[in-house]
Amino acid sequence: MDAPPNNDAGNDDRPLRQKPHARQLDALIGRLESLPPAPPALADLLAAVAADSGVRAVLSAALAADVRLARSLAALAGCGEAAEAVGALGPERACEAALCLAPAGAFGGAGGGLDRAGLWRHAVATGLCARAIAGRLSDDAPAALAFACGLLHDLGKVVLDACLPKSYRRVLARAGGGASIAEIEREVIGLDHALAGRRLARRWGLPARVEEVIWLHHHPPDAVPAGLGGRGLIAVVQLADAIVRRRRIGFSGNEAFAPDEAELARRAGLPAEALAAVTESVPDLIAGRRELMDLTAEAAASGGGPGAPRPTVGGGCVPGDLVGLMGEFARRITPATPLPELCRQIARTFAALAPEAPPVGRVWAFAVSGEPPRATLAAWTDGARPACRVTDCRPDAAVPQALACPAAEALRPLLATPDAWSDLIDPEAAVCVPLRHRGRWLGGVLLPAGTRVDASAAPAAELMAFVLSGWAAQAAGEALAERLAETSARLAATREALAQAEAMAAVGEMAAGAAHEINTPLAVISGRAQMLADARGPGADEGQRRAAETIVRRAGQISDIATELLAFARPASPRPGAVDLAALLERVRDRAASAPQPKPPPPAVDIEVEPDCPPAWADAGQIEDVLVELVGNAAQAGAAAGREQLHVRLSAGRQAGAGGVLVGVTDDGAGMDEATSKAAFTPFFSRRPAGRGRGLGLPRARQVVRANGGRMWIDSRLGEGTTVFVALPRPAK
Numbered sequence: 001m002d003a004p005p006n007n008d009a010g011n012d013d014r015p016l017r018q019k020p021h022a023r024q025l026d027a028l029i030g031r032l033e034s035l036p037p038a039p040p041a042l043a044d045l046l047a048a049v050a051a052d053s054g055v056r057a058v059l060s061a062a063l064a065a066d067v068r069l070a071r072s073l074a075a076l077a078g079c080g081e082a083a084e085a086v087g088a089l090g091p092e093r094a095c096e097a098a099l100c101l102a103p104a105g106a107f108g109g110a111g112g113g114l115d116r117a118g119l120w121r122h123a124v125a126t127g128l129c130a131r132a133i134a135g136r137l138s139d140d141a142p143a144a145l146a147f148a149c150g151l152l153h154d155l156g157k158v159v160l161d162a163c164l165p166k167s168y169r170r171v172l173a174r175a176g177g178g179a180s181i182a183e184i185e186r187e188v189i190g191l192d193h194a195l196a197g198r199r200l201a202r203r204w205g206l207p208a209r210v211e212e213v214i215w216l217h218h219h220p221p222d223a224v225p226a227g228l229g230g231r232g233l234i235a236v237v238q239l240a241d242a243i244v245r246r247r248r249i250g251f252s253g254n255e256a257f258a259p260d261e262a263e264l265a266r267r268a269g270l271p272a273e274a275l276a277a278v279t280e281s282v283p284d285l286i287a288g289r290r291e292l293m294d295l296t297a298e299a300a301a302s303g304g305g306p307g308a309p310r311p312t313v314g315g316g317c318v319p320g321d322l323v324g325l326m327g328e329f330a331r332r333i334t335p336a337t338p339l340p341e342l343c344r345q346i347a348r349t350f351a352a353l354a355p356e357a358p359p360v361g362r363v364w365a366f367a368v369s370g371e372p373p374r375a376t377l378a379a380w381t382d383g384a385r386p387a388c389r390v391t392d393c394r395p396d397a398a399v400p401q402a403l404a405c406p407a408a409e410a411l412r413p414l415l416a417t418p419d420a421w422s423d424l425i426d427p428e429a430a431v432c433v434p435l436r437h438r439g440r441w442l443g444g445v446l447l448p449a450g451t452r453v454d455a456s457a458a459p460a461a462e463l464m465a466f467v468l469s470g471w472a473a474q475a476a477g478e479a480l481a482e483r484l485a486e487t488s489a490r491l492a493a494t495r496e497a498l499a500q501a502e503a504m505a506a507v508g509e510m511a512a513g514a515a516h517e518i519n520t521p522l523a524v525i526s527g528r529a530q531m532l533a534d535a536r537g538p539g540a541d542e543g544q545r546r547a548a549e550t551i552v553r554r555a556g557q558i559s560d561i562a563t564e565l566l567a568f569a570r571p572a573s574p575r576p577g578a579v580d581l582a583a584l585l586e587r588v589r590d591r592a593a594s595a596p597q598p599k600p601p602p603p604a605v606d607i608e609v610e611p612d613c614p615p616a617w618a619d620a621g622q623i624e625d626v627l628v629e630l631v632g633n634a635a636q637a638g639a640a641a642g643r644e645q646l647h648v649r650l651s652a653g654r655q656a657g658a659g660g661v662l663v664g665v666t667d668d669g670a671g672m673d674e675a676t677s678k679a680a681f682t683p684f685f686s687r688r689p690a691g692r693g694r695g696l697g698l699p700r701a702r703q704v705v706r707a708n709g710g711r712m713w714i715d716s717r718l719g720e721g722t723t724v725f726v727a728l729p730r731p732a733k
Helices: 021-032 042-051 055-065 068-078 082-089 091-104 117-135 143-152 155-164 166-175 182-189 195-202 207-217 233-247 263-270 271-290 291-304 322-332 340-353 407-414 457-533 541-569 581-594 620-640 674-679 697-707
Strands: 363-369 374-379 388-391 432-438 438-447 577-579 604-609 616-620 647-655 660-667 712-717 721-728
Touching: 021 271, 042 143, 042 207, 042 322, 042 577, 055 082, 055 091, 068 143, 068 291, 068 457, 082 091, 091 117, 091 143, 091 291, 117 155, 117 233, 117 271, 117 291, 143 207, 143 233, 143 407, 155 166, 155 195, 166 182, 182 195, 207 233, 207 340, 233 263, 233 271, 263 363, 271 291, 322 340, 322 457, 340 374, 340 438, 340 457, 363 457, 374 457, 374 541, 407 432, 407 438, 407 721, 432 457, 438 457, 457 541, 577 620, 581 604, 581 620, 581 647, 616 620, 616 660, 616 721, 620 647, 620 697, 620 721, 674 712, 697 712
Parallel strands: 604 647
Antiparallel strands: 363 374, 363 438, 374 388, 432 438, 577 616, 647 660, 660 721, 712 721
């Protein structure tokens, strides 16, 4: 069935990829505020791991602050007390367990259908594998830190599942089709889990090297900036992730998109023999941490992880004590503080500055930032779920020069939609303290009408404007860095695709030229040989006549090769129309049964078509030839493997979440190894003996499918058979 439309709050029915990237970031940032804060001492524990010092002390503090984590650790060690557990497990294993259990249960709610238990099994396995790889490399990738980075690399998937559940359900419906899940996330949502994970890492205050791995672990190694301190860790985690995905440990949503482990190992600096040793050790690594994986998966599935209640704000400030208030404000923010939280802290400070402090939840602050410009509004709250609203604005609007003015007077020209915040705050019953710099809006504070704002607020307003100015400059720099990183990754992918296209074009030109040059002398040879073969009468040499017939027959075979080369070089343009897939598959089965076969009997072909399967929009004849070619390839592969009877299943149905149809050709043959599967679409590549195949069947078939607006890919394992998928568009409505 078609994937349901995205009905996440704040989104309409348009595909999200049509919306500005910045808006999706705003939506995500706003919803991050509804997630729990970092589990107690997680950032400190990671910092200690990164520095390779003080782990035991930080671990003790973490267990003292989190009762549930302490109980889980004690259960893992089979002890009554967490302190005993640390002694029984040892600091290294206890730290490892705390890093697994603390974040896994930090996300509650049903989400969008992500298998969180499976994802955390995958995460723990990746961490273990990353540690094993780092142990065979230099100190550039410390083993304990490599484990932490591998464990947390997919944290953004949980973020997207928790914050945008309906959109992420659409992503999961499309995953597994041969494309990277990050590409699907960017297409469906407008940003990927790497960027979402980076935002949460910033909010949680995780170490920079961990944040870099979370952000860049899907980037090609050539696209990762050379100056990053975590570049070696990124390469280690990429390799560990590929090894774990290839072995389908847990769930990542990326199982069908497995990069070349040997190439990743080369780029990570891991010798081939070391890669083989790590790969062979994976089952033992998993077996040795099975109980920890089970506990982590249970915490992730139940959402019963160690969350901490939000701190109550609004107490401990002395009204009028500007120095003390600014000190409190400075201690509550960092360069990574999200904009909504920064607005809340500004609102809190101004509430304390007012001679008669307003009630909690009645003071708001907003900031103007971004391109296109937007205003972010947030309230000072006391622990309830905070409200946050982002709306378009006009930063060039005139800024009131007074220290305070009626809010309606200030907001009416500033907001693109003047009543955008009216359900949260009544502008007619509020006072605005503008935060400005060089005559431009940077933000403002909204206080209940009647609140007295005296001169002591002026220095605070100037300081807050300065803080917002710095935040805007930093955000602009980070946005530029993210765009550059994304562009670099796309350029790397484009370079690879362009190189492949240029190679295919060169092969096509060579094939066309060779066919032309062969046909000209071949016509002469064939014609003269035909004349000799037709010679009759007295004196005719029967042996010469038979030799001439052989020349004619072989010349015909060469002509067929030349024709095939020309067809590959200059394929016919498709004539698309609506194609009934059930009828098409019936014709393919009939042709496969009547085609010349190798020594075993023709393959047994079954057809499975989903009820109400929509038609495809393609050239029926061309797609039929493609499917016949695929069935023939399966039959010949079965014959080469010595199979007495091969079974082939032709299937057709809707392509989940992609709006097209998906046709599959599945056999139960011997399957292909990784090298053969990767080279299957390379022109002139063939595993058949010389003279039995020219290696143009699959490359030509993919050319035809692409010309019809579709895609083709292979899923094959040795000993498990092969499936070739053909995705085609549907008729436009």
